[in-house]
Amino acid sequence: MVLESAPTLGSEPVELAGAVGRILAQDVVSDMDMPPFDKAAMDGYACRRADLGHELSIVETIPAGYVPRQRIEANQCTRIMTGAWVPEGADCVIMVEETVSGTGPSTSEAVRFTGVQTADNICPRGEDVRAGQVVLGKGIRIRPQHIAILATVGCTSPCVFRQPRVAVISTGDELVPPGDKPQASQIRNSNSGQLCAQVRQVGAMARNGGIVADHPDEIDTMLRRAVAENDLVLLSGGVSAGDYDYVPQIMRRVGIDVLFHKVAIKPGKPTIFGVCGQTRCFGLPGNPVSSFVVFELLVKPLLYKMMGHEYRPLCVSLPLAEPVQRGNTERQSWIPATITGASTAEPIEYHGSAHITALSDADGLLCIEAGVARLDRGAPVVVRLI
Ligand code: AMP
Ligand code: MG
Numbered sequence: 001m002v003l004e005s006a007p008t009l010g011s012e013p014v015e016l017a018g019a020v021g022r023i024l025a026q027d028v029v030s031d032m033d034m035p036p037f038d039k040a041a042m043d044g045y046a047c048r049r050a051d052l053g054h055e056l057s058i059v060e061t062i063p064a065g066y067v068p069r070q071r072i073e074a075n076q077c078t079r080i081m082t083g084a085w086v087p088e089g090a091d092c093v094i095m096v097e098e099t100v101s102g103t104g105p106s107t108s109e110a111v112r113f114t115g116v117q118t119a120d121n122i123c124p125r126g127e128d129v130r131a132g133q134v135v136l137g138k139g140i141r142i143r144p145q146h147i148a149i150l151a152t153v154g155c156t157s158p159c160v161f162r163q164p165r166v167a168v169i170s171t172g173d174e175l176v177p178p179g180d181k182p183q184a185s186q187i188r189n190s191n192s193g194q195l196c197a198q199v200r201q202v203g204a205m206a207r208n209g210g211i212v213a214d215h216p217d218e219i220d221t222m223l224r225r226a227v228a229e230n231d232l233v234l235l236s237g238g239v240s241a242g243d244y245d246y247v248p249q250i251m252r253r254v255g256i257d258v259l260f261h262k263v264a265i266k267p268g269k270p271t272i273f274g275v276c277g278q279t280r281c282f283g284l285p286g287n288p289v290s291s292f293v294v295f296e297l298l299v300k301p302l303l304y305k306m307m308g309h310e311y312r313p314l315c316v317s318l319p320l321a322e323p324v325q326r327g328n329t330e331r332q333s334w335i336p337a338t339i340t341g342a343s344t345a346e347p348i349e350y351h352g353s354a355h356i357t358a359l360s361d362a363d364g365l366l367c368i369e370a371g372v373a374r375l376d377r378g379a380p381v382v383v384r385l386i
Pocket of ligand 1: 170171172174175187188189190191192236237238239240242284285286287288354
């Protein structure tokens with residue numbers, strides 16, 4: 001339902017230096033062959049394989065960035081550097097380490113091959129990429145290695161999807177900003193910073209709206225503004241069944257069409273989601289482990305889809321390092337876990353959805369499907385990497 005509701009945003013050009021993490025909105029085509037000429041893969045001498053048994057007279061020196069002028073004829077060679085253009089007539093490059101100076105009258109002007117055999121050591125023109133070939137497809141998430149490709153084909157301002165604007169608002173009378181010392185019965189707002197960081201990691205634009213009190217009118221005012229100004233609103237806290245959990249009713253009051261409230265996921269049960277025009281809105285549970293997990297499972301795929309990217313979470317199947325057991329099997333569970341040196345999945349001691357230090361040690365979230373009460377040591381489990 002979340003993915004089906006996703007609108008796609010427009011696109012914009014971006015400078016290459018700022019393109020990492022953005023999603024390509026165009027196919028990128030190479031304007032040239034790569035390599036653009038037959039290229040030496042070694043420092044050495046370019047010559048004819050048929051002449052390897054003879055002394056070879058050196059007719060030219062070719063550094064990288066230089067166009068050869070001499071054609072190689074019988075018993076000739078050119079001194080050549082890695083990355084340089086292999087001259088016409090040559091069909092191999094012998095490594096400098098496998099040569100000695102010649103014995104003739106001008107020893108420095110000739111060499112002799114001392115090896116037994118040699119590879120060609122030539123990267124043929126167009127071996128890697130042909131001119132006109134699509135080198136990067138629309139929808140990919142740009143990583144550092146893609147920057148090299150964009151630079152190679154001269155695509156210096158790729159067209160990428162616009163970053164969703166995401167408002168992050170924490171509700172709770174007990175919350176104080178992280179820089180304040182909590183008084184009795186207060187805690188610091190850890191959720192807002194974590195959610196903003198998660199949003200930025202996906203490549204979207206986070207706007208930290210701070211803390212709003214558990215008061216219907218204050219939530220109403222804050223939410224109306226956030227919905228009007230953003231593509232996605234993430235509220236945290238106030239979504240369950242307590243006397244001061246006003247978020248679900250206020251979401252409806254401001255005109256959000258609620259598509260679901262409550263999910264069969266642990267942690268994350270009270271999650272609520274709705275749509276208002278072009279804006280999507282989540283009410284996430286207040287506990288930081290819960291909001292983290294629900295972001296991973298539901299919000300991240302939505303943000304990527306809004307940016308034209310089909311998110312495929314990285315999941316590995318590993319044997320369990322120790323048995324896990326639980327009483328209530330109603331929901332699908334996601335438990336913080338580490339991957340051990342022996343390539344097994346080890347659940348981390350976890351007291352519940354406020355236990356942020358358990359999450360901090362985790363390599364991933366281990367999944368126990370609904371209906372499953374016990375998994376034995378060695379049983380295969382899915383770990384979704386975080
Ligand atoms: P709630 O979802 O509002 O019922 O909150 C559930 C639990 O999460 C309570 O213990 C809250 O104090 C805690 N909590 C709520 N919001 C935050 C927040 N922004 N940062 C840290 N903890 C929170
Ligand atoms: Mg609350």
